[in-house]
Amino acid sequence: MTINVKQDWKDIVHRCFRCGYCKFTFEYSDFNCPSYKKHRFETYSTGGRMWLIYGIINGDLQWSQNLANVLYSCSTCGNCMENCRFDKFNDFLVDIIEAARAEAVKNGFCPEKQKALLERTTNTEMFNPYGEPNSDNEELKKKYNLPDKAEWVYFIGCTSNYRQKNLRDATLRFLKKINLDFTLIDEHCCTSPIIRTGQIEPVKEFMNYNIDKIKEVGATKVITSCAGCCRTLKVDFAKQGVNHDLEIYHTSELVKRFLDEGKIMFTSEFNKTVTYHDPCHIGRHMGLYEEPRDVYKQIPGIKFVEMGRNRENAWCCGAGGGVKIGYPDWAVEISKERLEEAKETGATILSSTCPFCRTNLSDANDKFNLGLEVIDLIEILDQLEIKVNE
Amino acid sequence: MSNAEVLSKLEQIVGKDFASNNQEDLFIYSQDPGVSHPRPVDYVVMPETVEEVQQIVRFANDKKIPIVPMGGGMTLSGLVIPIKGGIVLDMKRMDKIIEINETSRYALIEAGVTSGKLIAHLREKYPDLQAPYPDAPPSITIAGNALIHGSGYLSQKYGDHGAMINSLEVVLPNGEVCKVGSCAISNYWFTRGPIPDLVGLFTSAFGTMGIVTKISIKLFPKPKLRDIVIGLIKELNTIPGLILNLTKTDIPEDLMIALAEKPDFMKGYAILLLYITGDSQDELDSKTKILKKIYRKNKARFMKLPPRYYDVFLEQPQFAAKAADFRKGGGFEYVGSFMPLGKIPEAIEKARDISLKYGIVPTQVSRIIGRGHNVMFAASYSFNRADPEDMERARNALHETNKMVLELGGIPWKAERDGQKLIIEKMDPNYKMLFKTIRNILDPNGIMNPGNWEV
Ligand SMILES: Cc1cc2nc3c(=O)[nH]c(=O)nc-3n(C[C@H](O)[C@H](O)[C@H](O)COP(=O)(O)OP(=O)(O)OC[C@H]3O[C@@H](n4cnc5c(N)ncnc54)[C@H](O)[C@@H]3O)c2cc1C
Numbered sequence: 001m002t003i004n005v006k007q008d009w010k011d012i013v014h015r016c017f018r019c020g021y022c023k024f025t026f027e028y029s030d031f032n033c034p035s036y037k038k039h040r041f042e043t044y045s046t047g048g049r050m051w052l053i054y055g056i057i058n059g060d061l062q063w064s065q066n067l068a069n070v071l072y073s074c075s076t077c078g079n080c081m082e083n084c085r086f087d088k089f090n091d092f093l094v095d096i097i098e099a100a101r102a103e104a105v106k107n108g109f110c111p112e113k114q115k116a117l118l119e120r121t122t123n124t125e126m127f128n129p130y131g132e133p134n135s136d137n138e139e140l141k142k143k144y145n146l147p148d149k150a151e152w153v154y155f156i157g158c159t160s161n162y163r164q165k166n167l168r169d170a171t172l173r174f175l176k177k178i179n180l181d182f183t184l185i186d187e188h189c190c191t192s193p194i195i196r197t198g199q200i201e202p203v204k205e206f207m208n209y210n211i212d213k214i215k216e217v218g219a220t221k222v223i224t225s226c227a228g229c230c231r232t233l234k235v236d237f238a239k240q241g242v243n244h245d246l247e248i249y250h251t252s253e254l255v256k257r258f259l260d261e262g263k264i265m266f267t268s269e270f271n272k273t274v275t276y277h278d279p280c281h282i283g284r285h286m287g288l289y290e291e292p293r294d295v296y297k298q299i300p301g302i303k304f305v306e307m308g309r310n311r312e313n314a315w316c317c318g319a320g321g322g323v324k325i326g327y328p329d330w331a332v333e334i335s336k337e338r339l340e341e342a343k344e345t346g347a348t349i350l351s352s353t354c355p356f357c358r359t360n361l362s363d364a365n366d367k368f369n370l371g372l373e374v375i376d377l378i379e380i381l382d383q384l385e386i387k388v389n390e
Numbered sequence: 391m392s393n394a395e396v397l398s399k400l401e402q403i404v405g406k407d408f409a410s411n412n413q414e415d416l417f418i419y420s421q422d423p424g425v426s427h428p429r430p431v432d433y434v435v436m437p438e439t440v441e442e443v444q445q446i447v448r449f450a451n452d453k454k455i456p457i458v459p460m461g462g463g464m465t466l467s468g469l470v471i472p473i474k475g476g477i478v479l480d481m482k483r484m485d486k487i488i489e490i491n492e493t494s495r496y497a498l499i500e501a502g503v504t505s506g507k508l509i510a511h512l513r514e515k516y517p518d519l520q521a522p523y524p525d526a527p528p529s530i531t532i533a534g535n536a537l538i539h540g541s542g543y544l545s546q547k548y549g550d551h552g553a554m555i556n557s558l559e560v561v562l563p564n565g566e567v568c569k570v571g572s573c574a575i576s577n578y579w580f581t582r583g584p585i586p587d588l589v590g591l592f593t594s595a596f597g598t599m600g601i602v603t604k605i606s607i608k609l610f611p612k613p614k615l616r617d618i619v620i621g622l623i624k625e626l627n628t629i630p631g632l633i634l635n636l637t638k639t640d641i642p643e644d645l646m647i648a649l650a651e652k653p654d655f656m657k658g659y660a661i662l663l664l665y666i667t668g669d670s671q672d673e674l675d676s677k678t679k680i681l682k683k684i685y686r687k688n689k690a691r692f693m694k695l696p697p698r699y700y701d702v703f704l705e706q707p708q709f710a711a712k713a714a715d716f717r718k719g720g721g722f723e724y725v726g727s728f729m730p731l732g733k734i735p736e737a738i739e740k741a742r743d744i745s746l747k748y749g750i751v752p753t754q755v756s757r758i759i760g761r762g763h764n765v766m767f768a769a770s771y772s773f774n775r776a777d778p779e780d781m782e783r784a785r786n787a788l789h790e791t792n793k794m795v796l797e798l799g800g801i802p803w804k805a806e807r808d809g810q811k812l813i814i815e816k817m818d819p820n821y822k823m824l825f826k827t828i829r830n831i832l833d834p835n836g837i838m839n840p841g842n843w844e845v
């Protein structure tokens with residue numbers, strides 16, 4: 001459940017009791033709010049944020065850069081939504097934080113680094129938050145011999161297209177291998193980074209553009225390899241009132257469906273111990289917990305192990321909500337904790353299903369020399385032999 | 391000394407990240423989830439070690455800056471909102487579990503260990519042991535709770551949580567570290583005596599005597615099974631007799647009388663929530679049989695808990711914070727009190743009248759402590775944080791309840807400043823004199839949570 005922008009979140013903020021259930025994992029084994037765990041002042045707990053936001057609404061507090069910083073020191077991981085005990089309020093915690101960020105933006109208090117995301121994304125040479133020249137993906141279409149019209153569009157997403165090309169290429173190879181009728185479009189950013197940082201002004205225009213492009217190639221189905229794009233296309237488009245009749249699949253959902261339908265079978269082995277990091281955007285935000293797990297478990301030879309905190313209880317990688325760009329050192333500290341948890345399982349591979357998680361987890365792996373292999377599920381599948389049943 | 395200089399000194403002690411006078415931090419620490427009006431805070435500081443606490447206290451003493459120690463800040467009665475400004479010392483970075491002694495059954499922990507942390511630790515590593523927890527959220531501290539004479543689901547059997555303190559380590563207002571209880575003599579933090587018992591100086595003192603940095607709390611064996619045996623009481627005056635008969639047996643582990651409108655089966659009755667424990671179903675069944683007989687003899691009716699409420703009533707600790715959502719307004723506060731058992735029927739009636747007078751649905755709970763030696767009687771008032779008039783109604787109801795409690799011979803528990811004033815009005819003058827003398831000796835500059843217990 002989400003609050004759409006018109007719904008008045010201001011009417012429910014005061015329901016926060018500041019009781020702190022939201023700081024913990026289900027079984028209280030640890031703090032699960034990365035922000036509270038780092039800062040430790042009550043201010044940085046979810047309850048603290050709710051009370052600050054309420055303070056702004058009722059005029060007890062004035063906007064300041066520091067205050068905005070507290071609101072932006074949240075990876076929008078959604079752990080608080082799982083652990084807050086107040087029904088029909090807990091669903092809205094992250095929405096409220098994002099809505100308050102939009103107010104910060106309106107009042108001129110968006111932090112500089114997060115602002116840069118918007119500047120780059122709206123730059124007509126770029127249309128992506130990384131500041132790279134926009135790729136119309138024509139080269140890739142040629143390289144992979146993709147048609148102009150197809151049933152499916154692979155929406156690559158900016159992180160895969162500009163930072164995690166391995167993951168993008170593995171996805172392209174995989175989709176070719178399974179003979180999916182798909183193509184690429186000249187996509188613009190899905191708008192996840194600017195929505196999460198409250199910079200919502202141009203969002204609808206981007207959304208409509210992407211939908212038009214997908215429709216132009218005759219596609220009715222979209223596949224994303226990015227958890228952030230997936231959530232945005234599936235959840236945020238509707239929230240923003242941009243409705244579409246496209247079917248949106250995360251790669252893990254597509255693979256699971258093809259395995260279930262017997263369309264594909266893995267025929268070679270992957271003899272390694274793997275643990276799975278649930279990306280917040282498809283996990284807590286969308287409830288996709290079992291689909292990726294089902295795929296890993298069907299890989300011959302794999303030893304699949306769980307970390308202590310998994311599924312709804314998973315520790316965030318620390319990249320989301322503008323934290324990676326706003327607080328890069330802290331972002332990798334959050335990932336470091338995840339990698340250490342992964343090591344405790346005896347796994348040699350920490351795998352996820354999101355290029356943004358992959359980036360941050362890899363950065364921490366390198367920075368702290370933790371010696372794990374960090375790869376996406378699709379990169380594992382890319383190494384397998386696959387039998388395709390037409 | 392300017393504010394900036396004070397802050398800089400505090401930052402030198404605890405590090406830049408853990409001392410603040412940012413408006414956001416001061417705003418948050420100037421209020422608690424209860425109904426108290428906000429009061430100004432000057433600095434918020436989070437120490438990590440005893441040495442840091444000592445340095446902060448020495449500095450504050452030197453500069454005469456008030457200090458308010460805070461655990462979870464969840465008493466609801468504004469006890470961690472400074473009355474005279476100064477430093478709020480949030481203790482929750484001091485969160486080490488130092489020792490679990492299985493033989494002498496105690497946990498030696500730092501003062502900032504939350505109940506959530508201890509619950510998880512024991513559940514994982516010592517599943518046969520349990521600590522005294524309140525039905526408060528997991529973010530409260532074990533020390534904060536024991537230091538205010540809290541109570542919980544072991545209290546009927548073993549007493550209030552203040553009684554479960556074996557030993558303390560305290561930073562006194564002059565910055566010296568003092569050990570009280572057996573740890574003053576032995577490496578074992580296993581008991582309070584047999585020396586003059588100074589632990590009492592620090593309990594329900596609300597931080598006016600020193601800052602507790604370590605606490606040893608008793609642990610208890612944890613039976614494998616737990617169940618609830620509900621009794622419906624129609625006539626309130628039967629309650630004391632029923633409780634005495636029940637506590638004659640060794641059966642009830644936790645024993646509460648609740649009055650609430652929800653769930654529906656609780657409407658119109660005083661409900662006896664009696665928890666039993668055991669290591670086999672047979673044991674539970676035979677205990678239930680005995681209890682049913684006692685219920686019958688004392689005009690109470692046994693009721694089987696509808697299965698859909700099992701999780702709600704058997705959760706440990708219970709989700710009592712749900713009262714904050716009764717009016718969808720994010721708030722409730724209660725007058726808790728220590729009340730003689732014989733006065734419970736009257737207290738229930740009177741608190742119900744007060745609730746109705748202020749248009750608040752009556753919600754009360756009485757928890758038996760130590761086989762009826764004492765009862766923690768609580769009358770709870772939910773309010774809507776977004777409605778100032780509703781909050782004022784709750785404040786008035788609380789104040790009236792404090793007065794009612796004292797009139798009946800009870801004593802408001804963890805009382806807010808106004809409640810403390812009512813208690814002090816009734817206090818024996820020589821008790822006041824003794825308390826004042828000790829306090830002046832320990833804290834001549836009056837830096838420790840000043841404004842509380844102003845005798
Ligand atoms: C929903 C709900 C349910 C509750 N249920 C119960 C219950 O079942 N039983 C019960 O007993 N209570 C209950 N409470 C009341 C209260 O929350 C608890 O007693 C709680 O444990 C208090 O601990 P704290 O850490 O929040 O203390 P705080 O509020 O932080 O502190 C309490 C007092 O102790 C002082 N103090 C704190 N730490 C130190 C220290 N280190 N040194 C010196 N002084 C210190 C503070 O200055 C303050 O005066 C409940 C509260 C709520 C909100």
Ligand code: SF4
Nearest residue numbers: 018019020022047084
């Ligand atoms: S967000 Fe929910 S759990 Fe967290 S403090 Fe507020 S009411 Fe409590």
Ligand code: SF4
Nearest residue numbers: 033074075077078080
């Ligand atoms: S979304 Fe995550 S980081 Fe943000 S307040 Fe909730 S738990 Fe904390």
